[in-house]
Amino acid sequence: MFININSTQFLMSFKSLFYITAIYTSSFLSLKASAQNYPSPEQSNTSKMQTLYKGLAGVIRQYHYAPPLFNDGLSAKIYSNYLIKLDPNKAVFLQSDIDHLNKYQYTLDDELRGEKMPLQFYDEIQRIYFDRLKELSVLPIFSRKNWRPGNEDEIIFPADSLKWCFSRSQRTDRWNRLLSYEYFVKEADLEKGYSDKSLLKEKIVKALRNKYEHWLKSKLQPVDSFASFADYVxxxxxxLDPHSEYQPPVNKTKYDQQMSNLFYGVGITLGKTDQGDIKVLSVMTGAAASKSKKINPGDLVISFAEGEQGVWEDVDGLEIPELIDKIRGKGGSIVKLxxxxxxxxxxxxxxxxxxKVNVQESGARSGIIKTAAGKKIGMLYLPEFYNDYAHWDGAKSANDVARELKLLQNEKIDALIVDLRYNGGGSLDDVVKICGYFVKYGPIVQVKDQKGELRILTDDDGTTLYDGPMAVLVNGYSASASEIFAAAMQDYRRAVIVGTDTYGKGTVQHQLPLGTINQDGEPSFGALKLTMEKFYRINGSTTQKNGVHPDLCLPDLTSYxxxxxxxxFSVLPADTIDAVSYHLNTYTPVKIADTEFLKYPDFSGRFTRMDSISRFLSSKRPQVIGLKQAETESKIKQEQMNRYLELEKVEAGQLETKGLGQYAGTDWYQVWLKKSIENIWVQRTIQYLLTQQ
Structure with missing residues (x-):
C-alpha cells in the first residue's frame, strides 16, 4: 500500500547522478553532480552497482531527514536485517555460514563511507545463499517426490526466536514443519470448496509445490540482476525509516501510475495473509470486481486465467506485484479469477x-442523506488525494472536491460528513487547497527539513466553499494527507473527528530520479524515494507516529x-515544535465530544461488541501444526469477522438518500450511497451532528 505524499517535484541532471550543489525552491530541487559519479553503459553490472551504491550512500547522508551515523551500530543492523530478509525462517543458511559471515558484521559502515570497496559483504552472502538454495532443490517439495504433512500438534515458534540450523538434516526438519503448518491451514481454508477430499489434498500439495518452486526459481534464475541489489539497498x-525506498525503473513507473490513478484493471487491492496466501483487501466501488458482485474484501485469490478460454494458473508462488501485472492488461480484454x-x-x-480505472469511479463523490425530520446531511467521500501530475488536464482531487461541495451547497445541507476512512494520502498541494475550502484563511501545516528550516503552508484566499457543521471520519488506514486534513480541522475546531486513531505517517518523501532518461522515458537506474521532511500540526505537535486521535471514538477493525x-521497526519519533498563530473557528461552533469510549444505547451495544471482536482479531495466538487446530482457528476467525460485518451494517430506517452529480444514476454510485446510509459509523455521526445544532 502507497501512503506517501509527493509534495514537491524533484528534478535531477540527467547527465549526472549525484550532487555538488542543491538548489531548493517551492517547486523543485535540482541535484547536480560530476559525471564521474554516474554509472556508465560500459561498466559491468557489478561495477554499476558499486558506483550506484556509493552515490546512494552520499545522497542519504546529505538529504535524509534524520541521516544515521555511519558507524558499527548501523553496520550491525544492516548485517542482521539482511540475513533475516534473505532467510526469515532460518531455513536456508546453516550456522557455519553465519560464523563465516560474522566478519562483516562491523565493516559495512566502512563500505558506506567509501573506506572499503563497496558490496563485498553483498557479493559473498549472495554466493553462499545461491549455493544453499541449490541444496534445497533435493527436498521432496522441490524434487517432485512424494511429500505429505506431519509433525501434528507441534507449535511453530515465532521466527525471531528460531536458531540457525547446525546441519542439513535439521534444516530439512524445519522445512517439513513449516510446510506442514501451511498445508493444514490451507486445507482448513479450502475444504468447503471441494467435496472430493483426495482432490483437495492433491490440490494443496500442488499449490505448495508451485509456490516454492516459483520462489526457488526466482532466486536461482533472477530475471533482473538489479532486483536483489534493490532488496539489499x-x-x-x-x-532509516519505513518509507524511504530505492525503486528500480519498473517500480518507478508503478509509483507514477499510483499518483495519477490511471490504469486498466478490475478494481481490487491485494494483500497477503499470515500464511502468504493472496487475499482481496478492498474492492473499488464501480469497477469490474464490484460490478460482478462475486468478489469481496477477505476473499482468497486461488488462480487466474487470461481470456474466456485461458488455462487456469495457480497464484501460489507469485508475489503481489506479479499477480497485479497478470490481472491488469489491455482495456476491454477479459481476465478470470x-x-x-x-x-x-x-x-x-x-x-x-x-x-480504465480512473477518478470517475474511484474519485471524490457526494450524496444527500435525509432524516425523518427533514434534515439534510451531505456525504462527501474521498478515497485519496489524487493528482495526475503527468498531465496538465489530469484529474485533481482539489478540483473534484470543489465540484462536489458546490453540488451539496445547492441542496442547502444542514451538516456535512467527510469520509476519509482508508484514504492513504496523496498530493500535499491538493490537501492544502481542500483545507482552504473549510477555513477562510490561515496556516494549514508546518513542514520542517533536516536542517531545521520551516515552511508554513497556508490558505490565504479569504473564501470558503462550506461554513456549516461538519464531521470527518477516519480510521487506522487514514494516513499522511488524510491526517493533515483531519489535524487542521481539529486544530481549528472546524470539525469533529470521528473514528479511531489514524495511521501516524507524518513524513514527506521526495522522488529523486537516478541516471539518464532511457528510451522508455524512465531514469535508467530508477529512483530513490527519500524521507526529507516532516509534518507538524499548526499547534506544534506532529501526526508522525501518534496519528490523529479522534474527538468521538468509534471502534473498527483497525482499532488494535x-x-x-x-x-x-524504524519509525521516526514524534516531537513538537512551536505552534503558529491561528484563529479558532468562528463559523459554526462545534462542541468537542467526549473521547472516552461509550456504549451507545441507541445501537443496542453494537459498538461494545465490535470493539471486543476487533481486539480478538488483532491478538496474536500460538501457531500449532495440524488440521484440527487450523480448522478451529479458521472457523473462529471467520465467525468473528462475519459477526463484525453484521454489527457494522444497520437498517437505514427512516433515512433516505438522494444522488448528486452526473454519476448519480450509475450502479456503482448507488451501491456506495446505500452502503453509506447502512453504516453504523455514519448513522452515529449523523446522530451526533444533529444533537449539536
Whole structure:
C-alpha cells in the first residue's frame, strides 16, 4: 500500500547522478553532480552497482531527514536485517555460514563511507545463499517426490526466536514443519470448496509445490540482476525509516501510475495473509470486481486465467506485484479469477472485463442523506488525494472536491460528513487547497527539513466553499494527507473527528530520479524515494507516529491492529515544535465530544461488541501444526469477522438518500450511497451532528 505524499517535484541532471550543489525552491530541487559519479553503459553490472551504491550512500547522508551515523551500530543492523530478509525462517543458511559471515558484521559502515570497496559483504552472502538454495532443490517439495504433512500438534515458534540450523538434516526438519503448518491451514481454508477430499489434498500439495518452486526459481534464475541489489539497498533504507525506498525503473513507473490513478484493471487491492496466501483487501466501488458482485474484501485469490478460454494458473508462488501485472492488461480484454468466498468458503469463478480505472469511479463523490425530520446531511467521500501530475488536464482531487461541495451547497445541507476512512494520502498541494475550502484563511501545516528550516503552508484566499457543521471520519488506514486534513480541522475546531486513531505517517518523501532518461522515458537506474521532511500540526505537535486521535471514538477493525506507523521497526519519533498563530473557528461552533469510549444505547451495544471482536482479531495466538487446530482457528476467525460485518451494517430506517452529480444514476454510485446510509459509523455521526445544532 502507497501512503506517501509527493509534495514537491524533484528534478535531477540527467547527465549526472549525484550532487555538488542543491538548489531548493517551492517547486523543485535540482541535484547536480560530476559525471564521474554516474554509472556508465560500459561498466559491468557489478561495477554499476558499486558506483550506484556509493552515490546512494552520499545522497542519504546529505538529504535524509534524520541521516544515521555511519558507524558499527548501523553496520550491525544492516548485517542482521539482511540475513533475516534473505532467510526469515532460518531455513536456508546453516550456522557455519553465519560464523563465516560474522566478519562483516562491523565493516559495512566502512563500505558506506567509501573506506572499503563497496558490496563485498553483498557479493559473498549472495554466493553462499545461491549455493544453499541449490541444496534445497533435493527436498521432496522441490524434487517432485512424494511429500505429505506431519509433525501434528507441534507449535511453530515465532521466527525471531528460531536458531540457525547446525546441519542439513535439521534444516530439512524445519522445512517439513513449516510446510506442514501451511498445508493444514490451507486445507482448513479450502475444504468447503471441494467435496472430493483426495482432490483437495492433491490440490494443496500442488499449490505448495508451485509456490516454492516459483520462489526457488526466482532466486536461482533472477530475471533482473538489479532486483536483489534493490532488496539489499532497501534493507538500509528501511533502517532509516519505513518509507524511504530505492525503486528500480519498473517500480518507478508503478509509483507514477499510483499518483495519477490511471490504469486498466478490475478494481481490487491485494494483500497477503499470515500464511502468504493472496487475499482481496478492498474492492473499488464501480469497477469490474464490484460490478460482478462475486468478489469481496477477505476473499482468497486461488488462480487466474487470461481470456474466456485461458488455462487456469495457480497464484501460489507469485508475489503481489506479479499477480497485479497478470490481472491488469489491455482495456476491454477479459481476465478470470478463481476466488474463495470469505463468508461461505465456496470457490467461485469470476469473469471480469478490464476497464480504465480512473477518478470517475474511484474519485471524490457526494450524496444527500435525509432524516425523518427533514434534515439534510451531505456525504462527501474521498478515497485519496489524487493528482495526475503527468498531465496538465489530469484529474485533481482539489478540483473534484470543489465540484462536489458546490453540488451539496445547492441542496442547502444542514451538516456535512467527510469520509476519509482508508484514504492513504496523496498530493500535499491538493490537501492544502481542500483545507482552504473549510477555513477562510490561515496556516494549514508546518513542514520542517533536516536542517531545521520551516515552511508554513497556508490558505490565504479569504473564501470558503462550506461554513456549516461538519464531521470527518477516519480510521487506522487514514494516513499522511488524510491526517493533515483531519489535524487542521481539529486544530481549528472546524470539525469533529470521528473514528479511531489514524495511521501516524507524518513524513514527506521526495522522488529523486537516478541516471539518464532511457528510451522508455524512465531514469535508467530508477529512483530513490527519500524521507526529507516532516509534518507538524499548526499547534506544534506532529501526526508522525501518534496519528490523529479522534474527538468521538468509534471502534473498527483497525482499532488494535499492529500495522500502523508506531508498530514499524524504524519509525521516526514524534516531537513538537512551536505552534503558529491561528484563529479558532468562528463559523459554526462545534462542541468537542467526549473521547472516552461509550456504549451507545441507541445501537443496542453494537459498538461494545465490535470493539471486543476487533481486539480478538488483532491478538496474536500460538501457531500449532495440524488440521484440527487450523480448522478451529479458521472457523473462529471467520465467525468473528462475519459477526463484525453484521454489527457494522444497520437498517437505514427512516433515512433516505438522494444522488448528486452526473454519476448519480450509475450502479456503482448507488451501491456506495446505500452502503453509506447502512453504516453504523455514519448513522452515529449523523446522530451526533444533529444533537449539536
Amino acid at each position: 532497501n534493507v538500509i533504507t528501511f533502517i 478463481k476466488v474463495k468466498d470469505s463468508k461461505t468458503g465456496l470457490i467461485n469463478d469470476v469473469s471480469l472485463v478490464r476497464e 491492529a499492529h500495522f500502523k506507523e508506531k508498530d514499524q
